Amino acid sequence: MPYTLQQLSDLEDIRTLKHRYFRAIDTADKAVLEPLFTDDISVEYRGGEYLVRLQGKETMLDFLLTSFHSDAVAMHQGHMPEITFTGDDTAEGIWYLEDIFVDLGRNDVTIGSAIYKDRYVRQDGSWKIARTEYDRIMEIVEPIRPEMKITQHYLAKVGRKPHERTDISHAITWFEAA
């Protein structure tokens, strides 16, 4: 049975929701991020060297804007959605992330991938992310090479400066990779 017109339209909106999310984190754009989440969004990221667990839109915004700070050179792109409807106003999505993250403070470069499992819900006519989690598939960390010349770094301009960052240690556990 083919998708209905409404479902095809919803697929477009759900994809755009997530596309906007990735663009907004790499450009520290709070105004774009804010309407993308439900008030009680729940998050769990199982990384190679970290575990992130948090709940609630305000905590999520704070976590994102502090993580994508002015010393981060960041690219996060989500690909290849597999979206399934679980009701008229609910859906689930699988996405495959590629990310590059240069941390000028920690002096390292991370190249990684992850598979997201999301839940979406329509509220007042707009799709929002209600739950998001991922498992890292690949994560490689390496010191910045002295030969690397950073010729553009957008977050340096718009990301939170050290004194603007908040304490997000309650949301993140760092550990040594196995």
Added chain:
Amino acid sequence: MPYTLQQLSDLEDIRTLKHRYFRAIDTADKAVLEPLFTDDISVEYRGGEYLVRLQGKETMLDFLLTSFHSDAVAMHQGHMPEITFTGDDTAEGIWYLEDIFVDLGRNDVTIGSAIYKDRYVRQDGSWKIARTEYDRIMEIVEPIRPEMKITQHYLAKVGRKPHERTDISHAITWFEAA
């Protein structure tokens, strides 16, 4: 003339078919892979240092699960589909791959891209890959740098261990790049 509702729905299904394929190879997920191919799928990958030619679903599964083994740190993401219908139940697709492949046995890292040309067919109501081929556009191989710390490596857990791998040498020819 715009696409019909059925065609728009089919475009969603064909994209999801290929998205699932890429996720499944990097996670060595045989249960996800198995229904994606026709029984007589034919394959040709024209790489920089290899040529792969094979036929049949069982050979394909064996080739994939042995290639994406427990010593491979792999990311394969297919992008930017250009899909054309050639009938009610047949279609062709062009995709643009980016891949990263760290081989801990060979001690090298490959970063590459390729352009796929696929043929899809609907069988018993489900779209399947009947033919897939690609040409490498870019392929760069380099030894693993000692500073690279692999902090997540999903295939180490789920990929075939050395004694589980099968002989796939009939499907692949290695050669020196020109």
Added chain:
Amino acid sequence: MPYTLQQLSDLEDIRTLKHRYFRAIDTADKAVLEPLFTDDISVEYRGGEYLVRLQGKETMLDFLLTSFHSDAVAMHQGHMPEITFTGDDTAEGIWYLEDIFVDLGRNDVTIGSAIYKDRYVRQDGSWKIARTEYDRIMEIVEPIRPEMKITQHYLAKVGRKPHERTDISHAITWFEAA
């Protein structure tokens, strides 16, 4: 209000237009590129070390085919479209680029990302790019490492050889990154 069938169909066509663009630049395919632009396309790329400004389809084709030359090992992939209709035959699009560009003449590797803002228009039944601009989000330049072995390099075969390249200096300004 959901998208109409016509709009859903147009979304497919606009995406395919841009997908084709990226495939065609990395394969120096003039026949594929030519119908993608309006005659008076206007372009502005704000890179880390360059500013490109040009107008007109012939100038654009010349710029692209000279930039993606036989000494370039190039991957340009556009992701995560956010498309908005501004009329029956006009639309705007945001895309998120990832690119790798190895310049064998300059002996350097650029890894970057950028956010595109495009305008599309339907002319004689086909969507075309009328305006395209981007801002670099991340740009990292580094010398080629002697260990890097280029095992596939498609543009070496099809890209413009030195004597075929034209003077595109009127379109591009190089500067030192801040």
